[in-house]
Amino acid sequence: MTSYTVAKLLSEELTLQPIEIKGWVRTFRANRFIALNDGSTLKNIQCVVDFENTDENTLKRITTGAAVHIKGELVESQGKGQNVEITVSEIDILGDSDPETYPIQPKKHSFEFLRENAHLRTRTNTFSAVMRLRSALSFAIHKYFNDQGFYYMHAPIITGSDAEGAGEMFRVTNLDAKNPPLTDDGQVNYKEDFFGKETNLTVSGQLEAETYAMSLGKVYTFGPTFRAENSNTSRHLAEFWMIEPEVAFMDLAGNMDLAEDFMKAVLSYVLEHNMEDLEFLEKRLQEEEKTKPQADRSPMPLIEKLKFVVDNNFKRVSYTEAIDILRHSKPNKKKKFNYLINEWGADLQSEHERYLVEKHFKCPVILFDYPADIKAFYMRLNDDGKTVRAMDILFPGIGEIVGGAQREERLDVLKEKMSALGIDEKELWWYLDLRKYGTAVHSGFGLGFERLVMFATGMTNIRDVIPFPRTPQNAEF
Ligand code: 4AD
Ligand code: MG
DSSP: OEEOOHHHHHHSOOOSOEEEEEEEEEEEETTTEEEEEOSSSSOOEEEEOOGGGSOHHHHHHOOTTOEEEEEEEEEEOOSTTOSEEEEEEEEEEEEOOOTTTOSOOSSOOOHHHHHHTTTTGGGSHHHHHHHHHHHHHHHHHHHHHHHTTOEEOOOOSEESOOTTOSOOOOEEOOOOTTSOOBOTTSSBOGGGTBTTBOEEEOSOSHHHHHHHHHHHSEEEEEEEEEOOSOOOSTTOOSEEEEEEEEEETOOHHHHHHHHHHHHHHHHHHHHHHOHHHHHHHHHHHHHHHHTSOGGGSOSSOHHHHHHHHHHSOOEEEEHHHHHHHHHTOOTTSSOOOOSSOSSTTOOOOHHHHHIIIIIIIOSOEEEEEEEGGGSOTTBOBOTTSSEEEEEEEEETTTEEEEEEEEBOOOHHHHHHHHHHHTOOTTTTHHHHHHHHSSOOOEEEEEEEHHHHHHHHHTOSOGGGSSSSOOSTTOOOO
């Protein structure tokens, strides 16, 4: 007797035979029909119980959520929508599930409710589809870089540097909270945080990835990153996963090419391998769209949107051009954007980004050459002396999904920039060494993995695309 997954049973031309299978009961109907799911597919397999020859106690224990081990025959199904079903000859209840208290009832639950039950929500169709896609996207990312000759590099999680200089770090300390070391004026001496050094959880593996790019050539990181921002939006998490490729001898134009090719490749992968889940999520989304006012509805169904991104060039626009467009735009027929846009040098707000992508260009946009003052210290200064070779990729429905840059490779210019920003050279001596010994043009970017998963699944809240979201509200798990 062979053990199968539901996906295999339903997808293969199997000769009818004795089989066994394990999974969780989704529903049990008429004391006879079990809909069994094992996570391998959205679909359930119907298992038909011979209730006349099954003891009453066992029948009672076949409840939604119970784990079961079934032995039986795979036979052609009489039922609609399924080719095969299992005639159960033996059922073993591996784990009971009290139907009175089991939170995941066979009905529609709100996402808020399911967030509170994050440990069980992958037993629903929506979350199992999202998490299978998340897994497939991770694989596609590793596959892409491996195929392109990149090395996978593990950047440290505990670090002394604030790569982004935004001060959004979670402190890491091994200080004795009751008896911390003090400075001369009686303050806690955080310089002693971690065996004599001030440390935090990484906000980005970029600076470390640069060191590897400048020896191995093409590298990428893919790991958790942390931002101690008050992340109360649907696009921010305190803990998120980031993919950061870094490439020696590549300039900003090459960086844009790489990012575009990469995004298209990973989305193509799921279009090729995960259609069942995508179709399910598209349908779900279309139901949800119907409840929205016309103006707020997405112009394209999910799969068409993914294909559109794969098949069309991203629009490349400089910051200066973008500001010019925004200045002359009327986002809601009557009104112009009235703040922060009239002055060159202001950072774009998400409403500006969304306008450019969704209303003006109607395709993914790569914005580049941002004002130096609103970007991080490590970005390559342009000859105009006021813009840097930065790039952000903006996606419809998401806004910023990628942030990257060509890095400042000139020691003197980098030192000057650090000094202007008050960044201590002693803290980043190793980073400066890269510019002292064999410096070269190099570039890279960071893709926020959860924002990619949001785009690929059509989910609108970032808390619903990561298993256990870390936000100010969700620290339970
Ligand atoms: O734009 P960011 O801050 O860029 C960096 O960290 C660079 N060091 C990357 C690099 O050049 N290697 O972050 C990159 C991306 C953003 O575009 C966004 O998609 C995502 O990371 N991101 C977040 N995702 C979820 N929650 C947050 N709090 C995020 N902050 C950034
Ligand atoms: Mg950014």
